[in-house]
Amino acid sequence: MINKQITLADILAAKEARYNRQHAFRAKYKTSLISITINMPGAIKDAPILRRLRDYAVQEIRKRLNVTGEEQVNLRTGPEALVAIDGDGWAIKEIAVEIEELYPFARLLDIDVFSGDGHLLSRKEQGQGRGCFVCGGETVVCMREQKHTQAGLQMAVEKMLNQFRAYEARLVSPAAEKLGALAIEAMLYEVTCTPAPGLVDRINSGAHFDMDFYSFMASSAALAMSMARCAQAGIVHEGSLESLLPVLRIVGLEGEQAMLAATRGVNTQKGLVFLLGIMTGVAGWLSGQERLVTAEAVLDSAAQMVAGIVERELSSAAVKKLQGLTAGEGLYLKYGITGIRGELAEGLPAVRNKALPVLREALDKGLPLNDALVQTLLVLMTCVDDTTVMHRHHPDKMRVWVRQQVQSVLTLGGMETAEGRKSCEALDLEFIKHNVSPGGVADLLAVTWFLYRL
Numbered sequence: 001m002i003n004k005q006i007t008l009a010d011i012l013a014a015k016e017a018r019y020n021r022q023h024a025f026r027a028k029y030k031t032s033l034i035s036i037t038i039n040m041p042g043a044i045k046d047a048p049i050l051r052r053l054r055d056y057a058v059q060e061i062r063k064r065l066n067v068t069g070e071e072q073v074n075l076r077t078g079p080e081a082l083v084a085i086d087g088d089g090w091a092i093k094e095i096a097v098e099i100e101e102l103y104p105f106a107r108l109l110d111i112d113v114f115s116g117d118g119h120l121l122s123r124k125e126q127g128q129g130r131g132c133f134v135c136g137g138e139t140v141v142c143m144r145e146q147k148h149t150q151a152g153l154q155m156a157v158e159k160m161l162n163q164f165r166a167y168e169a170r171l172v173s174p175a176a177e178k179l180g181a182l183a184i185e186a187m188l189y190e191v192t193c194t195p196a197p198g199l200v201d202r203i204n205s206g207a208h209f210d211m212d213f214y215s216f217m218a219s220s221a222a223l224a225m226s227m228a229r230c231a232q233a234g235i236v237h238e239g240s241l242e243s244l245l246p247v248l249r250i251v252g253l254e255g256e257q258a259m260l261a262a263t264r265g266v267n268t269q270k271g272l273v274f275l276l277g278i279m280t281g282v283a284g285w286l287s288g289q290e291r292l293v294t295a296e297a298v299l300d301s302a303a304q305m306v307a308g309i310v311e312r313e314l315s316s317a318a319v320k321k322l323q324g325l326t327a328g329e330g331l332y333l334k335y336g337i338t339g340i341r342g343e344l345a346e347g348l349p350a351v352r353n354k355a356l357p358v359l360r361e362a363l364d365k366g367l368p369l370n371d372a373l374v375q376t377l378l379v380l381m382t383c384v385d386d387t388t389v390m391h392r393h394h395p396d397k398m399r400v401w402v403r404q405q406v407q408s409v410l411t412l413g414g415m416e417t418a419e420g421r422k423s424c425e426a427l428d429l430e431f432i433k434h435n436v437s438p439g440g441v442a443d444l445l446a447v448t449w450f451l452y453r454l
Contacts, residue, residue: 004076005043014077021071021082026118029069029084032092033114034061036081040108041133041153045078048238050108053164054079057109060099061085065092089115097123100130105164107133108157133157159246166250169233172225176235179283180228182453183276184220187269190446191216193373195424197381197406198431199442206428207437211266219269222262226255230277234284241305244281252277271340271388272443278302278344279450295356295451303347310338310345327391335395339387340440348447350384355448362415371415374424376448378414380441381406388439402436 018035026033036057038050051074058070058081069084085092096111107130113121123129132142134156142148148156172180191213194201205212229251237244252273259269282301286293314332331337343350358379362372382403389398409427413420431437 004046006045006077007043010077014075018080021073022114023118025069025071025082025084026114026116030116031068031084031086032089032116034081034083034085034092034096035112035114036083037110037112038078038108039110039133040078041150041157046074046076049161049164051079052168053105053108054081056164056167057081057099057106057111058083060102061095061111064095064099089113089119089121093121093123103163103167105160105167107131108160108164133160162246163250165233165237165247166229166254168236169229169247169251170225172228172232173235175287176228176232176284179231179280179287180224182450183227183231183280184224185453186276186446186450187216187220187223187272189369189373189449190272190442191220193370193377193445195428196374196377196442197424197428198437199439201428204428204432207432207435211263211268215263215266215268218262219259222258223255223269223273226251226258226273227276227280229255230281231284231287234281234286235288237285237288241282241285241301242307244285245278245305248277248281269443271440272446275340275344275443275447276450278305279447283454293454295454296352298451298454299347299352302344306341306344308345309341313341314338328387331387331390331395335390337385337387337390337395339385340443343384343444348444350380351444351448351451354383355380355444356452359448359452365416367415371421373445373449375415377441377445378406378410378424380444380448381438382410384438384441384444386438386440389436392435392437397434397436398438401434402431402438405430 018037022033022035036054038045038054040050054072058072061067061083066086067083068086070081072079072081093113096113100106100109100111115121130139131137132139132148134148134152135142137147169176191200192202194203196206199206200208200211200213200216202213230248233247233251234244237247255273255277256270259273260267279298279302282298282305283293286297286301291297310332314329325333328339328341331339338345355376359372359376362375363369367375385395386398386402389402405427409420409423412423415421415424
């Protein structure tokens with residue numbers, strides 16, 4: 001019975017039943033035996049994700065060892081498995097320990113190994129042990145001294161379960177692959193549209209000295225799997241929409257590392273990993289819920305998912321030391337600017353109300369795709385508080401100077417007229433001269449194209 005609370009009597013009865021199953025299993029196969037259970041604190045021991053975690057352990061054992069028999073049971077006290085292995089007990093134990101330590105979420109696995117004569121082979125016999133769920137210290141000491149609260153323990157467990165959910169997203173479905181491809185297309189189209197004032201494009205590197213057009217090609221290619229995984233995480237997510245966010249963060253952080261490896265440490269698209277990761281994850285979630293996947297539905301759901309993010313992640317910055325603040329936290333504390341978190345919490349109004357209509361209208365008029373994207377980029381610059389610019393300079397640099405410069409281009413027709421296009425090219429050089437790079441706006445352009453393609 002899934003998600004049913006159990007008692008101490010249930011646990012003791014399950015332990016005795018497990019012993020009897022193990023005895024019968026050894027008698028049947030006459031080999032070394034692996035017994036798999038789940039370390040799950042709390043009164044609920046059985047859930048779909050815990051069964052999948054048990055199955056993961058069995059699959060890892062199959063990859064590494066000669067399995068001669070197996071048995072799986074789903075009990076209210078938790079999923080279990082017995083696996084008969086032909087081989088030396090201590091060699092098997094070494095592999096079991098390897099599986100238990102391969103990923104952080106494997107701390108939830110308890111993989112016991114018994115020799116052919118029924119002797120339990122313990123790490124303790126070799127002077128080893130497993131760390132505390134919360135701090136990694138000695139478990140016995142933490143329990144005896146009651147170092148951690150029940151709430152802290154549950155948070156640690158939920159973090160490990162989210163890590164497992166992120167791992168599961170590596171098995172990408174065709175639907176997730178399609179959404180991931182659209183996200184990468186959006187990344188590529190954003191950096192390809194030219195001229196993009198102050199930004200990396202096909203002509204120059206904008207107001208940057210450490211990256212170029214090819215940096216973005218490499219970065220986008222490195223992020224392909226991460227975007228598909230975000231979509232897959234959304235498609236298979238069994239919890240609330242709000243509980244999807246921490247899973248997407250884990251996948252996104254892994255994607256960020258792939259990006260930095262591809263660019264040799266240069267941050268080309270960190271903000272876009274966050275934004276498009278959420279967009280693809282939410283689109284996947286809508287698809288998995290068999291709901292209509294539209295731009296409006298994705299924006300509404302994204303706002304729901306990140307509700308309260310400003311209060312959680314920016315308001316707490318007041319207690320930090322000044323040198324420990326991020327750029328976004330510093331702008332929030334000094335000027336009350338909420339940045340992309342605030343935009344997301346409101347459902348990206350600049351994208352919904354400005355960028356998408358402008359892009360659709362430009363394409364309907366027959367503007368070339370490149371020019372339609374640049375036109376949309378310019379309009380976004382007139383209504384977005386780009387924290388990249390504000391961090392380099394001052395909020396007024398974005399809110400006054402940038403908007404005045406861009407509005408003059410739009411007044412000439414923007415990319416719809418020869419005069420406007422020429423003015424846009426001149427604006428690119430002016431932005432470079434003033435070291436202005438509206439990277440946040442560029443991210444929103446990519447999101448706009450992704451939503452348009454949906």
